[in-house]
Amino acid sequence: MIFLLQPRVARLLAGRFFEGISAGLLMMALPWILLKDGNNGSVVAIIALICTLCSFLLTPFFSTAVDRYSRKMIMVIVQLAQAIAALFLLIVFTLPAEVSDLARILSIAAVQLVFWVSADLAWNTTGAFIQENFQPDEYPRISAYQEVMMQGVMLTSGGFGILLLESWSLSQFALFALCASTLSALCYSTMPYLRKLREHIEQSFHGQLVETRKIFLRDPQLMIFLAMSCLSYPVLTYLVKLVPVFLAEQGYSGEWFAIWKSSYGLGAMVCGLVITVLLVKFRSDLLMVVSVLLIALSLSVMAVVTEPVVIIVMTLGIGFFNATNRISRINRMNLTTDIQERGRIDGGLKMFSILMQSLSYMLIALLSSWQLTHYGFAVAAVVMLLAGGYMYRFQAKTQRQIKLIAENS
Numbered sequence: 001m002i003f004l005l006q007p008r009v010a011r012l013l014a015g016r017f018f019e020g021i022s023a024g025l026l027m028m029a030l031p032w033i034l035l036k037d038g039n040n041g042s043v044v045a046i047i048a049l050i051c052t053l054c055s056f057l058l059t060p061f062f063s064t065a066v067d068r069y070s071r072k073m074i075m076v077i078v079q080l081a082q083a084i085a086a087l088f089l090l091i092v093f094t095l096p097a098e099v100s101d102l103a104r105i106l107s108i109a110a111v112q113l114v115f116w117v118s119a120d121l122a123w124n125t126t127g128a129f130i131q132e133n134f135q136p137d138e139y140p141r142i143s144a145y146q147e148v149m150m151q152g153v154m155l156t157s158g159g160f161g162i163l164l165l166e167s168w169s170l171s172q173f174a175l176f177a178l179c180a181s182t183l184s185a186l187c188y189s190t191m192p193y194l195r196k197l198r199e200h201i202e203q204s205f206h207g208q209l210v211e212t213r214k215i216f217l218r219d220p221q222l223m224i225f226l227a228m229s230c231l232s233y234p235v236l237t238y239l240v241k242l243v244p245v246f247l248a249e250q251g252y253s254g255e256w257f258a259i260w261k262s263s264y265g266l267g268a269m270v271c272g273l274v275i276t277v278l279l280v281k282f283r284s285d286l287l288m289v290v291s292v293l294l295i296a297l298s299l300s301v302m303a304v305v306t307e308p309v310v311i312i313v314m315t316l317g318i319g320f321f322n323a324t325n326r327i328s329r330i331n332r333m334n335l336t337t338d339i340q341e342r343g344r345i346d347g348g349l350k351m352f353s354i355l356m357q358s359l360s361y362m363l364i365a366l367l368s369s370w371q372l373t374h375y376g377f378a379v380a381a382v383v384m385l386l387a388g389g390y391m392y393r394f395q396a397k398t399q400r401q402i403k404l405i406a407e408n409s
Helices: 007-037 041-066 071-092 101-133 136-164 170-189 205-218 220-230 232-250 254-281 284-304 308-336 342-369 373-408
Strands: none
Touching: 007 041, 007 071, 007 101, 007 136, 007 170, 041 071, 041 101, 041 205, 041 342, 071 101, 071 170, 101 136, 101 308, 101 342, 136 254, 136 308, 205 220, 205 342, 220 232, 220 284, 220 308, 220 342, 220 373, 232 254, 232 284, 232 308, 232 342, 232 373, 254 284, 254 308, 284 308, 284 373, 308 342, 342 373
8 A cells, every 4th residue: 555655656547547537538439429420430430540550650650759758758748749639629619610510520530640649659658667667576566556447447438438428518528638638647747757768869769760670680589479468459459349240240239248348347457456466476478378378268168159148258257368468468578678678669569469450350341241250259269379379389488498597507
């Protein structure tokens, strides 16, 4: 409890809370408003595609900036950018009705783009900031607190979203986001910051950007190991798109999808409650391998037994093991990655996740057009099984090398 009350911990978590609930509610409201106001399904899809493409293209530059400039300053700037975007949206939607529908759609698209790419920058920066501003023995605790808090924010945002989407206007959502983002920026700006990143870097920005390739080629097997671990997130977003399509095709109601979506958050929250103990008792790389293989097992069960109750129960496990895998990977990187290179490594892994995520959406479209949606679970299971197999071989090889070195020393 004393650790939780420290200013650097309390203000980080408070900032993350306001950041999460601001972006969570507004990013839920923006596409909903477009869909509710007319037949804008294709517009929503195009906006999401543009945001994904921009995120992918900007990630190398963002990740280089994370390794070059104050990470605390970047976190504050991100929240101020989101606050300004929310203020712009508030002004547009409180103007007289003479504003054209096209102008409103473009305003929504611009704000969604700002929140989308800035959220990716915030995600990249936060991991590097925690590695820099905390001690190795504190990593498991801050990860546990952050996981419980963020999953609580997701569930809270979802619950409020269900209640407010039909009663609030977009200007009210924008005002809420403006206030929350401002509070988040205030929390981040007052955090104590123990900077370990070099303040004077002789290498140019372009030089650091190009150096990213050398960083990944220095130990390619390790980077593949980390990338295979990152597959659990694209698989999750794949399920978020696959499950509603599958349930709709089978004639199940939307309530099943709502319960399914909540089950993932509950599983991840349980992980946050026990992850500190797991990280103390087991190696991070072992937890990553076991988690990925158990995700593959859960997906295999879902492929064989496609009843909604079974899918929900298995998703509880996937939520738990996905969070365990992610936190274990972050903890391993916190302990072994050079602070001066952390942003670029996170950025490269992020680009891999975005690419796999985009390919998974294409796969869902193909399976749905071929009336083979039920095979989507099996495809995901095979992918995770192959990833887990590679990860198992890598960590077994690494442990043999460590044992050999210990015996010869």
